[in-house]
Amino acid sequence: MDIVEIKNLSYAYTHETIALQDISINIKEQRKIAILGANGSGKSTLLQHFNGLILPQKGSIKIKGTSVCKESLYDIRKILGIVFDNPDDQLFSTTVYEDVAFGPRNLGYKEEEVEKAVENxxxxIGIEDLKHRQPYNLSLGQKKKVAIAGVLAMEPEIMIFDxxxxxxxxxxxxxFIYILEKLNSKGRTLIITTHDVDIAYSWADECIILKEGKVLAEGSIDLLEDEILMEEAKLKTPNLYEVFSNTSMRPKNINKAKELLTKLFKKEN
Ligand SMILES: Nc1ncnc2c1ncn2[C@@H]1O[C@H](COP(=O)(O)OP(=O)(O)OP(=O)(O)O)[C@@H](O)[C@H]1O
Ligand SMILES: [Mg+2]
Known part of the structure; x- marks a missing residue:
């Protein structure tokens, strides 16, 4: 079964601002998915449908076979956690500890389990030293890490990061990429949005490319090598692809590229 099933989803904030148009996507379990698209292409609006922060105006979204609707929100949020792009929207407690503890407490963990989940x-994420700080006066990157820790503390099956x-x-x-790898190897389905084609290329298995609220393309991460598609999406092909495009080699990360080049130079010498 597909862990996420989105059918003909459309959403307009106003008559003039149509954010999503007829989106249909299926996501399989335990995948690493990158959602890419230019500014305003609908990525964040789409993510807000995953946990019912926005409910579909048209179409439907199912998580593990359950439709996302008012009645199912509690169950959905037990299996799916989202970190939004602006951490200020997610941090509201007086200490970092309390913020990270919020999720596990809400899921009914006992207090000693909450403590363990928060400490872990x-x-x-490497922010034990911020435990007693007030979230609102942390730096942006620190706030982001607190919001990420809040989702990690619950270890939901599906983790989504905007x-x-x-x-x-x-x-x-x-x-963070190392943590994502570990979570994925433990069976978690991971979905991220990003403009960073280089990280997406090296990290994701599959991609969904949005343009003006529609799915322009979806499939293997190799789609990012398609120059015409990338131009249409107002993105760019990954740097590593650019460097190796005139060869038959397609390393997707720096280590792989280094390995290939070392072999090549050894042969030549
Ligand atoms: N709260 C809102 N009220 C009205 N319009 C909105 C609202 N949030 C987003 N929009 C509009 O909906 C469209 C999609 O926006 P969205 O934030 O989903 O794009 P995005 O792909 O996440 O962009 P970015 O890369 O800049 O984060 C845009 O045209 C945007 O202006
Ligand atoms: Mg966004």
């Missing part, structure tokens, strides 16, 4: 999440990479320093970004 804070240590995983623009998770923006605002993270290079070390934190690498750590």
């Amino acid at each position: 999440a804070l240590s995983l 623009e998770p990479f923006s605002g993270l320093d290079p070390y934190s970004l690498q750590q």
Whole structure:
């Protein structure tokens, strides 16, 4: 069964602002999906349908066979966690600890389980030192990490991150990608939105490309190598693809590229 089934989903904020038009997508379990698209293409609006923050005006969205509607919100949010792009929308407690504890408490964890889940999440994302700080006066990247820890503490089956990479320093970004790999290897389905075609190319299995509220293309991450498609989506082909496009080699990450080049130079010498 597909873990996410979206059928003919449309959403307009106003008559003039049609954000989503007739979106139909299916997502299989345990995949790493990147949703890409230019500014205003509908990525965040689409994500807000996943946990019912926005309910469909037309069409439907099902998570593990359950339709997202007012009545199913509690059950849906047990199996699906989202970190939105603006952490200020998600942080409201007086301390980081309390913010991260909110989700597990809401799921009915006992207090000692809450403590364990919070400590684990804070240590995983490397922000134990912020535990007693007030979220509202943290830096943007720190707030982002707190919001991410809030979802990690619940370890839902499906984890969704809206623009998770923006605002993270290079070390934190690498750590976060490592965490995502671990979560995926433990069976989690991961969905991210990003403009960063280079990270998407190296990280995701599959992509969904949006343009003006419609699905322009979906399928293997190799779609990002299609220059005409990328131009139409107002994106660009990944840097590694650019470097290797005149060869038959298609390394998707720096380590793979290094490996290939080392082999090549060894042969030549
Ligand atoms: N709260 C809102 N009220 C009215 N229009 C909105 C609202 N939120 C988004 N829109 C509009 O809906 C469309 C889709 O916006 P959305 O935020 O989903 O795009 P996005 O792909 O996430 O963009 P970005 O890459 O900039 O984050 C845009 O035209 C946007 O102006
Ligand atoms: Mg957005």
